[in-house]
Amino acid sequence: MERRAETAGDDSAPSMARTSLLRELPVTPRGLRTRTALIDAGRKVFERMGYLDARLVDITQEAKCSSGTFYTYFASKEEIFAAILEHAQEDMMHPGMEHVDGDNDPVSIVEASNLAYFEAYKRNAKLMGLLEQVANIDPEFSRLRQERADAFIHRNARSIADLQQRGLADPELDPMLSSRALSGMVSRMAFNYFVTADGLLDGKVRPIEELVFTVTRLWVNALRMPIKS
Known part of the structure; x- marks a missing residue:
């Protein structure tokens, strides 16, 4: 579940670009x-x-x-690659679930977050495939990428914990483990659909709305969040 959700006082996601290389x-x-x-x-x-x-x-x-x-x-291929990431990462960032206020429907927030993530992934599918390749050959980039992903996993965990405190999610679940499992499910679904399968699943095109409905329902069911009728 991913959507840009920086708010006042919230911690910013670390860059996955080697900013030390940039002029x-x-x-x-x-x-x-x-x-x-x-x-x-x-x-x-x-x-x-x-x-x-x-x-x-x-x-x-x-x-x-x-x-x-x-x-x-630019001094090198490494430097321009860092600049490309710095330039693109705002659009392809892994935003966490934004804070759910008392008047907001938590399920709608999950759905909107997933939709924003899948749309951004579609726009940047070729670059996301490239990042997977670079992460497999560059340990430093792999570390920076994981740190960035972890920041949003922690943010989702805080949102899950908040929902638990308000009686809107299963109180017996560990927020961090739940966030890692559910965030990983959404990101791998996006990678498999937009990169590996090039827009096909089971031999046919699936509209983004179908993907969003599926991962949102799995997320909501896993947390036992109440669904408004």
């Missing part, structure tokens, strides 16, 4: 446009060729610029 942003509008164009070109090349096979010359050709221009903004 300060250009100060001129032209410099910002050039840097953004390189990031867009780099993302296309990485998604098309994979991280290991992508070369800097492929990125400069995609961006229609010289190698000198590239090195004005």
Whole structure:
């Protein structure tokens, strides 16, 4: 269940990009446009060729610029990859379940969170597949990615605990274990559908609404949350 849900006083999710590699942003509008164009070109090349096979010359050709221009903004393939992640992660972040106020329907919050997550995953399916590849070959990136995922798992756990205190979820469940299990279910469903199966399950296209209904009902049933009629 994932939706951007930062609120005042809430802890921010850690970046999965190696921010230590990144330089300060250009100060001129032209410099910002050039840097953004390189990031867009780099993302296309990485998604098309994979991280290991992508070369800097492929990125400069995609961006229609010289190698000198590239090195004005980035020192290496690792640095532009970090910039791509920094640029994209707000859209593909793993948001936690937002706080459920007394007047809100908790089930509707779960449903909206899952819908937002699946829609973001669909928009970024190629990049999500790329991240899986990089995590398998780069231990440091794998660590940063896990830390980011853990931040949202903890956030979901806090929301589950809040629901338990209000009598809206099974009090016997461990909030953290429940969050890990349910968050993992949703993320693997998204990966299998949008990346591995390329939009097919059981040989046919499934609308996002069907995926959202299924994972939401499983989440709600697992926590024994009351469903409004």
